[in-house]
Amino acid sequence: MNSSSDVNQSSSSPPFCLLGAAGYSHRLDTCVVEVVVILFLTVLIIAGNLVVIFVFHCAPLLHHHTTSHFIQTMAYADLLVGVSCLVPSLSLLHYLRGLNEEFTCKAFGYMVSVLKSVSMASLACISVDRYIAITRPLSYATLVTPCRLRACIVLVWVYSALIFLPSFFGWGKPGYHGDIFRWCADSWKTRPAFSSFIVALLYAPAALIVCFTYGSIFRICRQHTKEITQRHARFSSPTEGERGERAEGCPDKRYAMVLFRITSVFYVLWMPYILYFLLESAGLYQHKVASFLTTWLAISNSFCNCLIYSLSNSVFRKGLGRLFSPLFPSCLGCTDAKKAPVPVSPRSDARCQLRGATPVFVDPTVRRVGVLLLLGAWRGARADACRPLQRPVLREKSKLGSRRTEDEKFDADEQSGL
Numbered sequence: 268m269n270s271s272s273d274v275n276q277s278s279s280s281p282p283f284c285l286l287g288a289a290g291y292s293h294r295l296d297t298c299v300v301e302v303v304v305i306l307f308l309t310v311l312i313i314a315g316n317l318v319v320i321f322v323f324h325c326a327p328l329l330h331h332h333t334t335s336h337f338i339q340t341m342a343y344a345d346l347l348v349g350v351s352c353l354v355p356s357l358s359l360l361h362y363l364r365g366l367n368e369e370f371t372c373k374a375f376g377y378m379v380s381v382l383k384s385v386s387m388a389s390l391a392c393i394s395v396d397r398y399i400a401i402t403r404p405l406s407y408a409t410l411v412t413p414c415r416l417r418a419c420i421v422l423v424w425v426y427s428a429l430i431f432l433p434s435f436f437g438w439g440k441p442g443y444h445g446d447i448f449r450w451c452a453d454s455w456k457t458r459p460a461f462s463s464f465i466v467a468l469l470y471a472p473a474a475l476i477v478c479f480t481y482g483s484i485f486r487i488c489r490q491h492t493k494e495i496t497q498r499h500a501r502f503s504s505p506t507e508g509e510r511g512e513r514a515e516g517c518p519d520k521r522y523a524m525v526l527f528r529i530t531s532v533f534y535v536l537w538m539p540y541i542l543y544f545l546l547e548s549a550g551l552y553q554h555k556v557a558s559f560l561t562t563w564l565a566i567s568n569s570f571c572n573c574l575i576y577s578l579s580n581s582v583f584r585k586g587l588g589r590l591f592s593p594l595f596p597s598c599l600g601c602t603d604a605k606k607a608p609v610p611v612s613p614r615s616d617a618r619c620q621l622r623g624a625t626p627v628f629v630d631p632t633v634r635r636v637g638v639l640l641l642l643g644a645w646r647g648a649r650a651d652a653c654r655p656l657q658r659p660v661l662r663e664k665s666k667l668g669s670r671r672t673e674d675e676k677f678d679a680d681e682q683s684g685l
Contacts, residue, residue: 313346341386369450388423398484
């Protein structure tokens with residue numbers, strides 16, 4: 268009897284929304300605003316990640332890049348996050364009436380938390396992959412193998428599924444605050460022990476790994492760029508030295524901007540959610556509007572990932588251009604015409620191909636930084652090795668010149684004698 272009355276009561280009551288429960292002005296229907304925001308983010312997340320997945324399947328070269336495996340995993344997780352965002356929209360649009368609120372809240376909160384965890388862990392794996400590629404470029408192919416990549420991806424999914432599993436056994440809310448029923452907001456509370464457990468084992472390690480790896484990459488790039496500039500100034504003329512400083516200052520700034528965008532977007536979107544999660548579980552601060560804003564700000568990271576990590580890959584941009592070339596042939600022709608006049612000197616292409624060796628494909632940004640580091644070491648070794656050999660070469664040339672003059676004199680004497 269109680270269950271049937273609860274179902275009838277839930278079917279007759281209006282749908283629950285966090286902004287409407289906050290008690291703001293009735294002139295504006297806050298539930299409609301909530302539906303519009305959720306649907307807008309849902310469309311962006313699904314469309315952006317579908318394009319990423321489609322380009323990966325249509326561009327076979329992208330499968331050879333190690334970073335692309337993590338980007339693809341992150342794209343699938345973010346796509347599922349976008350699909351799961353349809354559930355709150357359906358709830359607000361009166362399509363989820365008659366369901367068991369407790370089971371639906373727990374199942375939906377667990378699913379979204381696992382998908383967000385996979386996306387966040389993939390960001391940390393991408394940063395570690397780039398850090399290894401730059402700090403150990405020669406042993407990168409032996410350290411990062413396809414078998415280890417697959418094992419790492421499986422471990423990310425299993426770890427994310429296990430870490431939120433205690434939410435089904437009464438440990439508390441796993442961290443998702445986009446409540447779809449009133450039971451989720453009023454009866455399902457966060458607990459300090461479970462919140463600290465999630466932050467200590469997931470959010471804090473991922474944030475520290477991203478900060479450490481990208482900070483170290485930027486520091487290494489600046490250090491080696493400074494060394495190359497000093498060697499240019501030592502072994503070249505003043506005009507060439509100024510030219511080298513200008514040419515090498517641009518990549519330094521470009522890498523700095525890329526790393527700044529990656530870290531700033533990550534922390535801006537995730538830190539408010541983590542802080543509110545800790546404050547609410549400790550009982551220090553609780554507000555339904557703050558809960559809604561921080562949750563959907565963190566979920567919007569699923570759309571920003573496909574922009575930052577995919578469009579920053581030059582091979583992905585080429586695959587995207589080829590994919591949309593039938594739709595926009597004139598724009599593609601303009602870009603090709605702009606890129607055509609740029610000459611490529613044969614001296615700048617310093618690649619060594621070994622017979623019988625399998626080609627190793629690395630992310631273009633990582634490859635550029637690795638080439639920059641190796642080029643600086645090669646220039647310094649070449650300058651140090653060639654400098655002592657200049658005088659012996661001149662001596663050999665002077666000896667050859669004196670021998671030629673003696674032979675010419677001997678031939679002239681023979682001709683005069685004849």
